[in-house]
Amino acid sequence: MGLKTVEIFLGPQHPGAPGNVAFKLTLDGERVVDAEVVPGYLHRGFEKLMEYRWWEVNVVMAPRFCVEDPDNFELAYVLAVENLYGIEVPEKAKYVRTIIAEMSRIQSHLFWLLFMGAAVGARYIPSWAMAAREEILKWYDYITGHRIYHHYLVPGGIRWNIPRDFRERTLKVLKFVNKIVDDIKKALYENKIFIARTRGIGILKPQDAIRLSATGPVLRGSGVRYDVRKVDPYEAYDEVEFNIPVGEYGDTYDRCLVRLKEIYESMNIIRQLLDKVEKLIDDKHYRYKIPLVAPPGEGIGRVESARGEYIVHITSTGGQTPYRIRLRTPSMPHLTTVIKHIVKNEEVTIADFPIIVKSLDPCAPDLDR
Amino acid sequence: MVLGAIILGLKYLFTRPYTRLVPEKERPFKTETTRGKHVLYMDKCTGCTMCQRVCPADAIQMVRVEGDWKRNKKKIFPRIDLHRCTFCAMCVEVCPTGALAMTDITGWELTTEDKEKTIYMPYELSEPEPPYRITVSKNEWLPPPPFYSKKKLIEKTSNK
Numbered sequence: 001m002g003l004k005t006v007e008i009f010l011g012p013q014h015p016g017a018p019g020n021v022a023f024k025l026t027l028d029g030e031r032v033v034d035a036e037v038v039p040g041y042l043h044r045g046f047e048k049l050m051e052y053r054w055w056e057v058n059v060v061m062a063p064r065f066c067v068e069d070p071d072n073f074e075l076a077y078v079l080a081v082e083n084l085y086g087i088e089v090p091e092k093a094k095y096v097r098t099i100i101a102e103m104s105r106i107q108s109h110l111f112w113l114l115f116m117g118a119a120v121g122a123r124y125i126p127s128w129a130m131a132a133r134e135e136i137l138k139w140y141d142y143i144t145g146h147r148i149y150h151h152y153l154v155p156g157g158i159r160w161n162i163p164r165d166f167r168e169r170t171l172k173v174l175k176f177v178n179k180i181v182d183d184i185k186k187a188l189y190e191n192k193i194f195i196a197r198t199r200g201i202g203i204l205k206p207q208d209a210i211r212l213s214a215t216g217p218v219l220r221g222s223g224v225r226y227d228v229r230k231v232d233p234y235e236a237y238d239e240v241e242f243n244i245p246v247g248e249y250g251d252t253y254d255r256c257l258v259r260l261k262e263i264y265e266s267m268n269i270i271r272q273l274l275d276k277v278e279k280l281i282d283d284k285h286y287r288y289k290i291p292l293v294a295p296p297g298e299g300i301g302r303v304e305s306a307r308g309e310y311i312v313h314i315t316s317t318g319g320q321t322p323y324r325i326r327l328r329t330p331s332m333p334h335l336t337t338v339i340k341h342i343v344k345n346e347e348v349t350i351a352d353f354p355i356i357v358k359s360l361d362p363c364a365p366d367l368d369r
Numbered sequence: 370m371v372l373g374a375i376i377l378g379l380k381y382l383f384t385r386p387y388t389r390l391v392p393e394k395e396r397p398f399k400t401e402t403t404r405g406k407h408v409l410y411m412d413k414c415t416g417c418t419m420c421q422r423v424c425p426a427d428a429i430q431m432v433r434v435e436g437d438w439k440r441n442k443k444k445i446f447p448r449i450d451l452h453r454c455t456f457c458a459m460c461v462e463v464c465p466t467g468a469l470a471m472t473d474i475t476g477w478e479l480t481t482e483d484k485e486k487t488i489y490m491p492y493e494l495s496e497p498e499p500p501y502r503i504t505v506s507k508n509e510w511l512p513p514p515p516f517y518s519k520k521k522l523i524e525k526t527s528n529k
Contacts, residue, residue, distance in 0.1 A: 053425050060425040060457045124378045131387045138398065145404040145505065151457045159462075163402075183381075187374040 005033065010353070012041050018115065018357055019364030021335065025353070032348045037335045042368040050325045055081055055294055056154055058322070063149045065329065066366040068111045071104035072305035073366070074153050079234060080312040081155040084299030085290055092280040093157035093287060095273050098236040099170070100143075100152060101303070102266040102273075106177060107136045108306035109259045112361045113184060116256060119358040120197050125188055132180040139173045157287030164281060167274050174267050181263055189260060198253040202342050202356035205250055212337040215330050216308025217262065218360055221247035221255035228304035240272045252359040259361070292320055307331055307361055329366040397476030402504050404456045405475035407449055409494035411438070413468035416445040420460035420469060428453035429460060434491050440466075449494060451479055452487035458505045467507030474501050 006027045011017025020041040026034035046065060050058050062077035063070030075097060082089065089097075110133040117125025137147045143162060144150035152159050163169075188194050204214065209222040219226055227244045229237040245261035247254025296318035302311050308330025315324045335357075342348065342356060389395050399405075411434075421429045431445040438444055447460075447469070461469045474497060481487060 054423065057423055057425045057459055060455060060459065122374075124374075124381070127387075128381065134387065138400070141398070141403055142400040143402070145402045145458070146456065149455070151459075183377055187377045191371060191374050193371060 009038075011038075015118070015354075017354075018362045021362065021364045021367060023339075023353075023357075025350070027350065030349045030351075032343045032350055032353050035339050035343045035353070037339070037367075039335075039364075039368050042364050044369065046369045047325050047327060051322055054292065054320050055322070056290065059154050060149075060151050063151070064365070065327065065369050066305070066307075066363045067148065068363060069104050069108035069306040070149050071100050071153065072303050073310060074150070075101050075235070076301040076303040076305070076310050076312045077314075078153045078155050078301065079303065080299040080301030080314045081290075081294075082299070083301060084294055084297055084314060084316055085155065086295075087156060087288060087290065089157050089288070090283075090285045092277065092283045092285065094236050095277045095280070096158050096162055096286070097153055098240075099270050099273050099277070100150070101235070102269050103136060103139070105306045106263050106266045107133050109263050110136070110177075110181075112259060112306075112358075113188075115358050116355075117188065119354050120194055122188055122191070122194065125184060128180050128184055128187075132177045135173050135176050139169060142169065154287065156290045159287070161284070161286055162277070162281075166281070167278050170270065170274055174270060177263075178267060181260070185260060189257065195253060197352075197355060198251065198256060198359070200249070200251050201346075201352050202252040202255075202348070202359060203250050203346060204338065204342060208341060209250070209338075212341055213333045214308070214338050215333075216304065216306070216361075217255055217258045218308065218334055218338065220244065221258045222250035223247055223254075228302055228309055232302060234303060236273060236276075237269075239276075240269050242269050252356055255359045255361075294318065294320075294322075305330060307363055307366070308334070310366075327369060329363075329369060331362040331364075331367045334360040335362045335367060392477055397478060399473045399475060401502075403473045403475055404458050404471050404505055405473045405501075406451060406471070406479060406497055407454075407460075407489075407494055408470045408472055408497055408503065409447065409491055410468045410470070411446060411491060411495050412440070413466045414438075414441055414446055414491075415466055415468075416441045416443045417465060418445070419463045419465065420447050423459045423463045425457065425459065426453045426455050428455075432491065446491035447494075448488060448490050450488045452484070461505050461507060464507060470503050470506035472497055472501040473504050474498070 008025050008027060009022055010025055011022035012020045022038040024036045024038055025032050046061055050061050059074060063074045065073045110129045113129040114126040140150055141147050144152040204222050206222045206224050209219050209224060223246050225244050225246050230244060242265045245258050247258050294316045296316055299314045310330055311328040313326045314322050317323045338360060339357060348356065391397060418431055421431055428450045429447045432448045433444050434446050458471055461471055
């Protein structure tokens with residue numbers, strides 16, 4: 001460390017910052033020697049707000065923790081309530097929910113590609129990724145009635161039946177997305193400028209990743225084969241076959257590659273489930289109505305969201321509303337401990353810092369909630 | 370390869386733009402199920418206040434409307450603040466008589482320069498501006514009813 005270090009704020013209004021989050025960086029020349037996250041710009045107090053609404057109505061709140069990956073967050077809440085009530089959902093609802101959640105993962109990774117492309121200066125990637133995401137949003141609008149926050153999954157099933165051309169529409173969307181993702185793979189991942197800027201930067205070793213409670217693509221990028229969908233299968237994940245892509249070196253490029261491979265895996269899962277849904281297309285049995293008053297007790301919902309493991313823990317004292325809701329969101333450890341570990345253990349310059357932060361795919365709303 | 374990326378990028382230069390010109394050329398994007406502004410069938414409403422109680426955004430209040438309402442002895446009807454509304458359709462779902470439904474009037478069609486005008490009173494809610502279609506209704510979630518003309522709607526909502 002040199003004689004004099006400088007402290008600067010990066011964000012919340014900085015193109016290098018991931019949304020409404022600021023970093024307090026300690027710089028020694030051009031090198032970042034310490035990074036401290038400054039959260040709180042997007043705090044809306046959702047955990048408290050949810051204590052005043054009915055069990056079913058909280059579905060409206062649940063997706064709002066994360067703009068980019070709403071359905072996995074909705075699903076975790078719904079699973080927690082079902083755990084509390086002790087109900088099983090109809091088979092059709094199970095398949096449709098899994099498709100909705102996987103589509104949300106694809107959409108989230110495409111949204112991340114926008115930021116990653118912008119961070120490395122590949123300005124054509126954002127517009128391609130957004131075109132693919134737009135097609136998914138239109139699909140969501142047709143299936144659920146809304147583009148971003150869908151309020152489609154409810155405790156006990158899905159809110160309304162799927163349209164008859166569900167399969168054709170979904171396959172059409174997947175074909176379009178597949179074409180664009182193939183192009184992005186060629187244009188970005190095989191581009192030597194992108195490789196030079198990401199290979200060997202921001203290395204996170206497997207034992208460190210586990211110790212710092214990293215989850216999701218960050219953990220898998222370090223080479224740890226851990227996925228809640230395999231370890232603790234929920235919904236219809238035990239009925240489909242898919243691989244868990246893992247990285248080799250744990251650097252920024254590996255984390256990016258894991259996310260790209262996950263898009264293909266998600267499309268694979270959806271294609272498998274579409275055949276099962278097609279057989280149940282005439283089935284009117286897609287939802288159970290839950291009673292207004294919940295039994296006293298606890299419930300837990302655990303999903304693999306696009307960013308990592310997401311857990312909802314609810315406590316009920318036997319009323320119309322939850323007594324307490326606690327959320328374990330994936331972005332918090334990534335932005336606090338992981339980023340601090342990376343800048344302390346290698347020479348990160350200020351030009352590389354936004355790329356490393358983007359490769360962790362943090363989400364400001366779920367950090368603050 | 371850098372050259373490969375440039376060639377791929379050139380290919381995209383000749384594709385049709387993905388963006389749409391709103392509001393000059395087109396209406397907001399909507400599908401057959403898009404949830405938007407509410408319709409209130411005043412002859413069906415019983416003033417039970419369930420929509421007010423369920424609303425997660427606290428956008429619904431009950432107001433008194435004078436008139437000869439057969440089913441609504443208390444003469445109270447919901448007024449909806451579309452500035453707060455999240456269009457979750459919980460009120461439509463919870464309404465025991467099917468007095469509320471949702472249309473596909475959405476996006477910039479709901480914008481206004483006057484903040485006071487975001488609150489829609491019961492009479493305004495019962496006569497939405499055509500053209501629109503009912504997308505979410507009580508008998509829902511099954512096939513939604515066909516288009517309603519304004520004239521037919523006035524006949525349905527008996528504002529005597």
